[in-house]
Amino acid sequence: MFRFELLHEDPSGARLGRLHTPHGTIDTPCYMPVGTQASVKAVTQRDLREMDAQIILANTYHLAMRPGEELIRRAGGLHRFMNWERPILTDSGGFQVFSLAGLRKVEEDGVTFQSHIDGTRHFFTPERAIAIENALGADIIMAFDECSPYPCDEARAQAAAERTHRWAARCKSAHTREDQALFGIVQGAFYPRLRRESAKALTDMEFPGYGIGGLSVGEPKAVMYEMLPIVTDLLPREKPRYLMGVGSPDCLLEGALRGVDMFDCVLATRVARNGTALTGRGRLVVRNAAHAEDYLPLDEGCGCYACQNYSRAYIRHLFKAEEILALHLISIHNLHFLLALMKDARAAIAQDRFAAFKADFFAQYGTDGLGKF
């Protein structure tokens, strides 16, 4: 049921592909909006359909804590529960174990941690994570991994990567639904040797797709860009690669250039709620006083609902007045911006002009992939 078609490779190294899932197809490279708790914050599923989002994310850890995977199973699965008939990908909760710094203990069998909601103690294992993901019913599910921090010494990074491999094998054994594609996750922190070993170990397990994890955890972008080709060169060409948690406009293009097919990121929706719009000319902090009487749309030439109907001055007013509509409008714009950017990127790849497309984008965006000229 799950199939990846590699349609074309641009001279730059960027790939054009198509993912087939039980709930529809996804053109790659793609940006996936994040709906951690079965909701992409501040927008409706109708908004997501209108901006042509082909797939969204949800999170295993959050949904297991609340409302609980059994409730969602009884509700008919995640798609039906949240009224999203297109593909869904669930993250395993491995990253939450890493980011919820509060009481947690990582052992070979699994991870003991406290819920950030009510402090109750829980034990997640690879088997438990997969059981939850099976209950939720997403089209693509992620293996339960151990994400290393930055910086991280080599011995610790190696231990985490090797444990991630053993857990990946356990996830594969525990996985029961053939209509869900289970992706393994490459770790290895910032050590080329560990990244290569991780890519190889997971490739040997033959997953239908591969996540690249443990990046964008505080390291300089140059370091992330250095790690990417080391991994993508070793992963099987005909399988999709998903760079987890990455999604600033510049990183999307730099990632695609290095052979990444899928991205997800909370950045677009988070900065939106904090008053910043992503535009072709860089980030626009629309909450700033400079826009009090700025009657241009957030991004000139943008076709999104917010830009077609409202000015920066109005949206800034809404933001300063703490009107919830501000968060809705900027979120719609930012998501639309990244989805449209990837659509344009795909068109460029199809015509073998991705390198020029990227150069043109950065010339307008006012930065290179490292965040400055």
Added chain:
RNA sequence: UCCUCAGUAGCUCAAUGGCAGAGCACUCGGCUGUUAACCGAGUUGUUGUAGGUUCGAGCCCUACCUGAGGAG
């Protein structure tokens, strides 16, 4: 006309006679597999006015100004 109370940052208010502060507002910065409509930083003063006491006054004394309440 008299009595009482109160005047401190844009607002609401702190500050045993000993470096004039907080919250909010405002300004700016940050945000990358969401513990985030969040976090951080910064600007703002003839302490109502004029005198006096004191080594030193936002604070004590005098007069005046303004506001609120009360009496007539």
